Amino acid sequence: MGPPGSGKGTQAAVVARHLGIPAISTGDIFREHVAAGTPLGREAETYMERGHYVPDSVTNEMVRSRLTEADAVRGFILDGYPRTVPQVEFLDEVLTAQDVELDRVLLLTVDVEEVVGRLKRRAGAQGRHDDDEEIIRHRLRLFAEQTAPLAAEYERRGLLVRVDGMGAIDEVAARMLAAATDDGAEAAEPASGATGAASGVQSSVDGTAGRA
Numbered sequence: 001m002g003p004p005g006s007g008k009g010t011q012a013a014v015v016a017r018h019l020g021i022p023a024i025s026t027g028d029i030f031r032e033h034v035a036a037g038t039p040l041g042r043e044a045e046t047y048m049e050r051g052h053y054v055p056d057s058v059t060n061e062m063v064r065s066r067l068t069e070a071d072a073v074r075g076f077i078l079d080g081y082p083r084t085v086p087q088v089e090f091l092d093e094v095l096t097a098q099d100v101e102l103d104r105v106l107l108l109t110v111d112v113e114e115v116v117g118r119l120k121r122r123a124g125a126q127g128r129h130d131d132d133e134e135i136i137r138h139r140l141r142l143f144a145e146q147t148a149p150l151a152a153e154y155e156r157r158g159l160l161v162r163v164d165g166m167g168a169i170d171e172v173a174a175r176m177l178a179a180a181t182d183d184g185a186e187a188a189e190p191a192s193g194a195t196g197a198a199s200g201v202q203s204s205v206d207g208t209a210g211r212a
């Protein structure tokens, strides 16, 4: 979890690569559908371009179906989902049905002005229509109102780990890996990182499956 521009997508990809599991980004899936012009993409686009959330009914079914794909069987990272209370409840049901438990929830913390600056640069670099300033501010408000409260729920469950999202990508990545793996300190060490992460992965992935 983290506000728009906090680096969720970048960091989810780093952690997923280290753990050998897929990073499932609802934003990316929606953008793929938009690019391919599917009916789902045409519907999602009307919300995304205004910086609104896509309705839970649409998003939830998309995630349910993605989680049943073969590569997600040994573990997964969700990036940008859940974002609303009903999405949390839906995810609980889907995971219970699959006998899977969430290992943890990582919350990337950043300061708002830094995030607005990052998103404006991304608008220039990637041409994302939802990255112009007025829409950025709307998405940040939406995050504060609808998504930030989910952190409290996951904290109550003892799953939440806050990760400082300020600094260079590789510094944040080291913190993310430390927070994501049981063997965090080792995984964050560049020299022994590969081995540390790999064993951390194994136990973490097995942890998920083991509780299955």
Ligand code: ADP
Pocket: 003, 004, 005, 008, 026, 027, 028, 030, 047, 048, 051, 052, 053, 054, 055, 056, 059, 079, 080, 081, 082, 083, 087, 130, 139
């Ligand atoms: P960001 O986190 O920077 O807003 P994303 O790529 O994660 O970027 O999401 C882009 C857009 O996709 C969101 O503004 C929203 O319209 C839609 N979206 C992504 N995930 C969800 C979700 N879980 N629920 C509803 N809408 C979503």
